Amino acid sequence: MSVSGSRVISPATNRLPPVKQKKKSSKRCFICSKKTGLATSFQCRCGNNFCATHRYAEVHNCTFDYKSEGRKIIEQANPVVTAPKLPKI
Template sequence: MKKSSKHCFLCGKKTGLATSYECRCGNNFCATHRYAETHDCTYNYKSAGRRFLQETNPIVSAPKLPKI
């Protein structure tokens, strides 16, 4: 199990309880570097979102109507 650090992974700034943000890549960041674009996040949000939608919204196929 990884030990939680109380410093920003990118700049080393000390973060408190309310100002510490844990990213999905597994690192802690300060308020300045909390967004994925600012710290060059390695987590792929796009594929994770697509996978989540595929799991939660299965394809529903209705029975076809008989032709007259």
């Protein structure tokens, strides 16, 4: 403690309260738990994060249904076109 004039300044009153730092959540591979960075992180359509080894759907047994999604896209892109019926002569 130090005395400054008529005031007593203690080192404890001069401190700010400790600031809680947010912990960065590191991305990890869903299969092998390997840390993945910005360039080595692959987000799959099933919603999981994978490393370069497990990024393909066949390797990590993906639960996303690519076949039905492809059918929906084709159906929206190519609507059914029907010609108007012609009257018989």
